[in-house]
Amino acid sequence: MKKLNYKDSGVDIEEGNALVDNLKSLVKSTFNANVLGGIGSFSGAYALPSGYKEPVILAATDGVGTKLRLAIDFNRLDGVGIDLVAMCVNDLICNFATPLFFLDYYATGKLDKSKALEVIKGITQGCKEAECALIGGETAEMPGMYAGEDFDLAGFAVGIGERAKVQQQSTAKEKDVLIALPSSGIHSNGYSLVRKILQENKIDLESDFNGKPLIETLLTPTKIYVKTFKKLESKIKALAHITGGGLIENLPRCLPKGIGAYIKESSIQRLPIFDFLSQYVEQSDIYRTFNMGVGMVLVVDSENVDEVLRQSGGYVLGELTKAEGIFIK
Secondary structure (H helix, E strand, C coil): CCCCCHHHHCCCHHHHHHHHHHHHHHHHCCCCCCEECCCCCCCCEECCCCCCCCEEEEEEEECCCCHHHHHHHCCCCCCHHHHHHHHHHHHHHCCCCEEEEEEEEEEECCCCHHHHHHHHHHHHHHHHHHCCEEEEEEEEECECCECCCCEEEEEEEEEEEEHHHHHCCCCCCCCCEEEEEECCCCCCCCHHHHHHHHHHCCCCCCCEECCEEHHHHHCCCCCCCHHHHHHHHHHCCEEEECCCCHHHHHHHHHCCCCCEEEECHHHCCCCHHHHHHHCCCCHHHHHHHCCCCEEEEEEECHHHHHHHHHHHCCEEEEEEECCCCEEEC
8 A cells, every 4th residue: 555645645845834934034024013923833923002092903804806816817916915915904994993913824726835925925015005014824735625726815904993983983974075095996806797808808918908918907906095094094084995896885884874975976086997897897887896996985074175185195076965875976
């Protein structure tokens, strides 16, 4: 009877260990004074920052979705790590939580150290942009679960906020102003529809789109809004991260009962990619699937509009109304 080792099953321990050795300096570059210990223990440790009256811990988790399929197929992996961080930390700030640290999970059928490192470089870049530490992660090689070198990603972000701020009822009211923070592109939602459009219309992803290959525009990393939040937290009443469901489904999540929003459609600064995709999508689905160029919406009092616009780089999108619902006209 032939005896087997772990590598015979498709799991290369040495490749995994080599990956860990190579990523140590990347991970350490995200550390701050609150990170306790180093890399390689069974869990990461992080000291709670001082200065909070009643600190509350918040957590968010997400993935990159089927955008990852395009990135793998075209071997353009440098941005998906940023996407992973962005999708988590952008959710945290909507609950008035400042991101503290991040963990990632990378699962693959066959580990390719160079590709994994490219992804993790993106994660560290995203963590730096979000001003949070990457304190741990897991790389799992699982032959039979994933085909070939396919892989999937999951991210986990933890933040901190004041209990009073986290638990307070929304103070958003009629006539408050909506300020849009521009997206960098499609971000990480709606890619099942995007891929269906591309396949059914046999669109060449290497073809020119506004001066660069279309695939580059499709894989533009998700914008991270943490620094803007930190600057303007005291002047913001509510935030909505415009992810799956678009403006129609995400904006109501940050509004009190009985309050809706009026958005002037002509005020939306649509990116060219959305004009392109809209040709192939039913009108009723456009604002329920894509962000249409709006990555985050801030609700602010009218007296703070000028200051928020100046510091955020955003623009006025509309205002709140007493009629429930999101009206885009």
